[in-house]
Amino acid sequence: MTADDERKQGMASLLDSDEFSLHEAIGGWRGFVESSLPGVVFVVTFLIWGGFRVPVVASVATVAIMVVARLIGRTPITQALSGVVGVALGAVWAWRAGDAGEYFVPGLWINAGYLVAVLVSMLVRWPIVGVIMALLQGRGSSWRKEPATLARYQWATALLAGMFALKLLVQVPLYLADKVALLGTAKLAMGLPLFALTLWAIWFLVRTPAHPEEPEAPLPPTR
Structure with missing residues (x-):
């Protein structure tokens, strides 16, 4: 299982939970540090x-040090690998172009693809939020025949789209203006913090039970 798959599974289970956990949404404090640190190091060294x-x-x-630390501590390395693909793609892109700003291009394309x-x-x-919830609740496609439920999932999915769109609206102009430090800072701020906030808003919309409990039948009158 890749780190990205693990994060998606965590997101799905969190959406179906009764209470929202910020700690779980960001993958714990160690996960937050491991996901953010490569970007912080890039900006500072630049x-x-x-x-x-x-x-x-x-x-x-x-990234390599974080993975080694996980191996030495005999802890799962999937969380440390969460940023490995993005860092690797960015590193290759920037090295081939000879431009630090190109480090962020793969991430922009990935966000555009998700959007x-x-x-x-x-x-x-x-x-997509409705599909995830249906899989978790074993509902099949019945939810699509319920206008209120479909509308709620559409709004929740729109929040997800808004997150990706906001990233592009902020980061693409910074990339085109060659503002590498500002772009790196924006990417950090719009990474896990924005993801957690979006996930909370989605959870708030979808936490209404899919099948409301039917009221209990009234007891027969006593004689």
Whole structure:
């Protein structure tokens, strides 16, 4: 199981829970640090040294150290690997282009891809949040025949689309303006913190039981 798959499963189970856990949404404090630290190191080293080589090498080394620390501690490495794909893609992209700003390009494309997929799910009236909830609750496709339920899942999915759209609206102009430090900072701020806030809003919309309990039948009159 990849780290991305693990995070999606965690998100799905959290949506179906009775209480929202911020700790679980961000993968715990260690998970939060491990997901954010490579980006922090990249921005800091760029501000100090400039160029692209030192920031790229530093961010890759940070991920490697976190994985080794997990292995030494005999703890699961999936959480430490959560940012490995993004860091690896960004590192290769920046190294080949010889530009630190290119480090963020793969992430922009990934967000754009997610945004398109989420919008398509809404257009075909199979909102992704509804699909996830139906799988968790074993409802099949019956929820699509309930206008109120379908509308609620459409709104919840729209929040997810809004998250990806907001990232692009903020980060693409910074990339085009070659504001590497600001772009790195924006990506950090719009990473797990924004994800957790969006997940809370989605949970708030979908926490209404899919099948409200029927009122108990009145007791027969006593004689």
